[in-house]
Amino acid sequence: MDQANGRVDRRALLLGGTALLAAGAAGGLLTGAEAQAAPRVRPDISSPAGQRMIALYALAVRAMQDPAINYPPQPHSWIFQSYIHSVPSNPFDPANSGGLYNGTPELATRIDQIYGNPAPGSRQAAWKAAALKCWSTCTHGSPLFPIWHRWYMYYFERVCRRMCGSATFQLPYWNYASNIGGSLQLPPAFVPQQTQPFPAQQRLVFDDRGPGFANPQGKGAQNVLMNGGGYLPYPLIDYQPALAATRMFPSDTSFPDPWPSPTFTRLGFTGRLECYPHDMVHNYVGGWMGNVPSAAGDPIFFVHHCQIDRLYASWEAKPGIQYNWGTTDDDPSEAAWKGHASWFVDETGKPVSVRMGNAVDTAALGYRYDNLAQPVPPVSPLLQGTAAQPLTEVAAQRAATLDVRAGGAAVTLQPAPGLLAASPSTTGIPAVLTLSDVVLLRRPPAPLAVFVNLPEGTPATIDGPYYAGTLNLFHFDLGTGRRMMHGPGAAHAMAMTPDFTFAIGDLLRAQQQRRLWRGGAITVTVATPGGDQPGGTVYLTIGSIAFTP
Ligand SMILES: [Cu+2]
Incomplete structure (x- = not known):
């Protein structure tokens, strides 16, 4: 008898405890029965x-x-x-x-x-x-x-x-x-x-x-x-x-x-x-x-x-x-x-x-x-880690404002006078392309991607040898043209100037190996891979584009 009573008591306690937990979880709306199901x-x-x-x-x-x-x-x-x-x-x-x-x-x-x-x-x-x-x-x-x-x-x-x-x-x-x-x-x-x-x-x-x-x-x-x-x-x-x-x-x-x-x-x-x-x-x-x-x-x-x-x-x-x-x-x-x-x-x-x-x-x-995604090492070629290989060294280059219009826009970065345009190097520092002070004026009909040394007339495709990355503009607020954030950190985030950086050392090396680029000036193209026609609409302005070896 005592034993049976003890069991009942423990069970009541468990049920009560579960109901309490459920109430905490859903603002009191889940009933104990629902949580038990x-x-x-x-x-x-x-x-x-x-x-x-x-x-x-x-x-x-x-x-x-x-x-x-x-x-x-x-x-x-x-x-x-x-x-x-x-x-x-x-x-x-x-x-x-x-x-x-x-x-x-x-x-x-x-x-x-x-x-x-x-x-x-x-x-x-x-x-x-x-x-x-x-x-x-x-x-x-x-x-x-x-x-x-x-x-x-x-x-x-x-x-x-x-x-x-x-x-x-x-x-x-x-x-x-x-x-x-x-x-x-x-x-x-x-x-x-x-x-x-x-x-x-x-x-x-x-x-x-x-x-x-x-x-x-x-x-x-x-x-x-x-x-x-x-x-x-x-x-x-x-x-x-x-x-x-x-x-x-x-x-x-x-x-x-x-x-x-x-x-x-x-x-x-x-x-x-x-x-x-x-x-x-x-x-x-x-x-x-x-x-x-x-x-x-x-x-x-x-x-x-x-x-x-x-x-x-x-x-x-x-x-x-x-x-x-x-x-x-x-x-x-x-x-x-x-x-x-x-x-x-x-x-x-x-x-x-x-x-x-x-x-x-x-x-x-x-x-x-019904089932969970199983973690496996990333395999996407575009997302694989950088192998430790000799990097091409290129002089720092910079260009001023670029307006990205319908149909795309391109700018050529010239090495500063007196600097070597390109020379072999064994440093492990990735060459970085930085687009600074990006302001979004209107959403393009398809995501804008960045291409390096894309020859004129060559289709801008993200599976080609010129693709550096896609601009993630989802976080931009068209009211301010800048990155939007709310919740914790919002004030700080609203004030900051968005930069986009792309590691392009591997890309340049691959282009050199395939003789698609021979060093020197670098051309940067920002365009939608398809889904767009040339026109006067300006999608975004880029304050400066810099290449840092
Ligand atoms: Cu979402």
Whole structure:
């Protein structure tokens, strides 16, 4: 008897303890029963389960986009949910708009314009109050990037369950850069025209993606619209460099540098994941997805971020990983990072404040993935580490302002008089090309890439011998033309002048070996690999271009 009673007591204690944990995890919304249930499983979008989920997702998106709940936006509407991520300052051209940020007078004014002055206690007053709390709270260029977006997906998924009418809904993930070639294309439900038609009522077509793609795999034509069946460039969305990180932080503020540059290597898991593949998927899908203030307005955003969350879960499952807590904005303390609070809305429309630290384990949120990405050493030729080889030594060179227009722009860097143009060297210092003081004026129709010594008339392709790297402009705010960051470190980040650096020592050596370059002057071309026509539009200005041997 006593023994039996003891068992009952322990069980009651366990259940109570679990319920308490669950309440902490989800602002009191998960019941003990939910937390006890087997975890829900988020499927690969291309699996049979994923296909069932995408059909439910189409129902949810359609219901959320019903104008009746969007003007003004109710918490379960599409506009409200996408505005939790970011609010465009120009809603009439969101893909070319700067952003309005949470806690600023500008966003408060916009919310006043949208909701007016509703009677206290009315439903509209509650929506307005929720908007003030939740809108434009996303974290980019921040150590909170993976954990904030995990919460965002979690509550979005709950809203989707209500809106599609199925409690079984789980977000599917777009498993790009898996070993299946088709995964690099838009999933069928997101393609406007298809040879094998997806059922019309299940399509999640978004016409404003615009062109934006180059094909590095040599399959098909070089210049293809992403909407027209093009591929994401695998080397730029390979997630293995991110999974290879053992530490979470630091995520410093020098985001665009490609692997294996020292700046990129210094980044912890969070910064690497954000650059490759996260930003590059945004850049290459293009249109609304290519601009932070409009990105979450495209339904593909959520299956992209489901993959980002899966990669975070995959990294967490790796043996030996470490949250290397620090004391700064980039290397936060455990208390600051875990204690950071953010507002979302649940499926009933009620605002919920959550603490980031309660989502470190997806089990606490009641879900897992059908499978995790397995870390293997990075293999992409463009992203491989630099071998210790003799480097070509070239004199330092510099050029002044370059305006990058539609159709591309080029500048020639001349060695300073009296300096050797090129000579053999055995130093291990990588030759670095730096583009300084970059200001974005308008988003190009496809990502801009940097080419070195590209002969005039030669197509700008990222699989050719002239490609130095792609400009990651996802973090730029068109309101200021400069890099945008909010969340911790925002003030510092807004003031800084963005630099892009590319290690081009290997590239120059390979060009010399193939007699594509014989030393001396270096030509730098900035252009979109396809998807663009010459014209007067200036996309960005580069204050100076320097080559440092
Ligand atoms: Cu994103």
